[in-house]
Amino acid sequence: MNGAESLVRTLVAGGVEVCFTNPGTSEMHFVAALDRVEGMACALFLFEGGATGAADGYARMADKPASTLLHLGPGLANGLANLHNARRARSMMVNIVGEHATYHRQYDAPLTSDIEALAGTVSAWTRTGTSAAEIGRDGAAAIAAARTAPGGIATLILPADTAWEPGGGIAPVPAIPERARAADDAVRQAAEALASGEPALLFLGDRAVRGEGKRIAARIAAKTGAKLMAMQANARIDRGAGSVPIERLPYPIDQAIAALAPYRRVILVGATRPVGFFAYPGKPSVLTHEEAETLTLATPEEDQIEALERLAEAVGAPAELALPAVPRPTLPGSGRLEDDAIGQVLGALIPEGAVICDESLTTGRNFFAATHGAAPHSWLQLSGGSIGVGIPLATGAALAARDRKVVNLQADGSALYTAQALWTQARERLDVVTLIWSNRAYAILRGELANVGALNPGPKALGMLTLDDPPVDWVSLARGYGVEARRVETLAAFIDVFRHALAQRGPFLIEVAL
């Protein structure tokens, strides 16, 4: 077998089952090898940002890496923004990036660029293959790197000759270290902080916001009076009826500072220190109270569940906890088609087991609170602030969880970054309902313009934040990509069409006029 086939066989043997791709000439041997080898499904995207965002969504739901196949530096560049998000989500991923043959690079052909420099900005592990005989081993090392806690992006650059020359066979994946155990001192100090009498917060991220982590944290809170809060952006929160309701740190900086103001002890559990999403003149970078002490119970690299269990034991938390009953919202009977009513509809209609991919931004600020009592579901967020993740994320999540309904809550400006991924939803017959919040503006930036102190914007500035000339017609766009779509302009029509979309299978887009 050639190098490409040894790499594909190594990936399949290592548990990588899907390849998200937009390939080019330099990847043709890998493509040909995918043809010959069983066990790796291929999902084609019209743009690499779709492929990388989908690989992120897949990893968040499957808890294992998919591969991507990208075309040299520009193909990787097109995927970088969603790789940035995946890096912040700590998603496992193995990128295969084609490169000119080793002997051809020196000639600086038009597509030559510094792929390693690009890869380095998002990858926990980067390697350029040097020979076909070694490329299988390189692939196995990439899998191991991607799977090493807390999970990360491994990028293997594949020169064309390392793909077409005779390869070295299937390589076994090296042993993957278990998640590190949090230090005993960290548990002791957290317990002391909780016993200090000062108002305390357990600030949760990473695996600590899945169901089990929240349950243990709630037991600790019940005993100690500490409060719970999740990070502003989380890769995946499992929530809804039967799980612990937990609020997130708000995005707007003044609200975030206010939310953290009561606490003098902030204990990080899989979370990073709460800092401003942006800097603003005259406002702090660190959002905790200036007298607050911040401690780390467990880093994202460490076993947060096990650390929480030890902390629960240290503080004498109860073994069981009755969850507060959060009633499922009922459908609003009447009213305008606006944020609060939409949140209520989501709370009432989110189906059991749904995966919610949330890139709602301004429109969705209240959706999380409105859905604590919804049927059990997973909630995936924009994790790195790089807009354009929602449609790809939903696509990948649907491929990882074909038996679960995926609902993509999607701001319109962000959706326009990577709308091409709708085509892949149609191609793969994925069960995704996309709700486009069509306010025809970069609404978040209107607020930010004021936040940075730039008041009274003129027509040129406002023009750069407005998408209504011409208005984007989402029904036409979706149909262009082969996805059925409807526009709704009233609350009753929204409920009606959303119910219809949930009841059928396959991709469906609803443009919600706001």
Add this chain to the structure above:
Amino acid sequence: MNGAESLVRTLVAGGVEVCFTNPGTSEMHFVAALDRVEGMACALFLFEGGATGAADGYARMADKPASTLLHLGPGLANGLANLHNARRARSMMVNIVGEHATYHRQYDAPLTSDIEALAGTVSAWTRTGTSAAEIGRDGAAAIAAARTAPGGIATLILPADTAWEPGGGIAPVPAIPERARAADDAVRQAAEALASGEPALLFLGDRAVRGEGKRIAARIAAKTGAKLMAMQANARIDRGAGSVPIERLPYPIDQAIAALAPYRRVILVGATRPVGFFAYPGKPSVLTHEEAETLTLATPEEDQIEALERLAEAVGAPAELALPAVPRPTLPGSGRLEDDAIGQVLGALIPEGAVICDESLTTGRNFFAATHGAAPHSWLQLSGGSIGVGIPLATGAALAARDRKVVNLQADGSALYTAQALWTQARERLDVVTLIWSNRAYAILRGELANVGALNPGPKALGMLTLDDPPVDWVSLARGYGVEARRVETLAAFIDVFRHALAQRGPFLIEVAL
């Protein structure tokens, strides 16, 4: 004035008249400054790849830099693929990339990334601003860097506090060195090569393929018997009736090798050495005959026109030359809607002064030869092999040349990378006709799959090269972005609708069914 305003005023004073942008929070002070300052038009794009590709098209037609305004690392990343193309076209450009405030970077907020590493892969000049007092001077240095021959990308990273703190005023642009003069030895050696009796080729690129360069080269050829050929991809060739017809190096490697095989002296004039676009098993990287000697008359950095003049004098070329009369093609009366007929239609209907933005790829291999006798026009190509440049390029060219009709010859697979730029065409009422070659495949890759020796592809490989499930409906897509569109399926309908599109003003898209 604050730093942002000092930067905007410096750019305007330095002749930068347009800003191609998709801004974010960290750029809000720059946006606010654009509002207050006269002289900088703003063109909003729904995706940064549109903005950077448009800045490239603008630079190719205006011969001066535009600015872009991009949102931190991810915004730059989204623009990188077309920046790669712009780098290969040697287009002048000043990128302003927002960044977190200098003091905020250390907190690793979600959008933090290594912007300098990204910028370095495409920029001739990169600098991160350190203070508002200096940011105007940084901007002036960026303009000088962009304008220094042969033209390049200057990237200024703008931390938010260097935008909002008090600035240092308008800075003058440093003196820009003139293009270097080619060495006397280079002229002498080229003259000797032309006198050697060996078959010789003048291989032209950069400014040497504009009208004047080609005319001088043709005079040299008339005297010496040398042949002329342009690079495979050229930033801009001015051509059509009244100019010297010149073929380009073919893209397919076997054809390229055959085209260069006759020559034993290859003289580079603004061109780079002809090498394989990709490496292929068993085929050479350097495409010239193995006994050919390659010389450089003038590098892209040097004054190619002046060097050609000296060479013409050295060989005793005639002062004037009657151009061969290339008849304008007539419209085909009947036949199928296929490549050759389309080329004939283009030759007949390209309007005088048109700007042709060509990302036709496989479909358009014969278009260039078919249009030597068309009305005078400029022809802009995909210069760096990173697909998705056509629609943005046409958008920027139209903004630079509002009195010229722009015709975008556009492969469908590539168009799907950056179709959002159609919206900017509608927003800016740009006079662009987009012809989509709708073959619903990555046709180029089907050939490449065979070229790399991967014969008999199976369904999985073919599936990755095929875009017909579902078929992309370009009329719906264009309308979604506010652009009028029609699909044509016969030659007669194509001629009819293309004529209509040329006769009206404003953006129009024709999906040409192949």
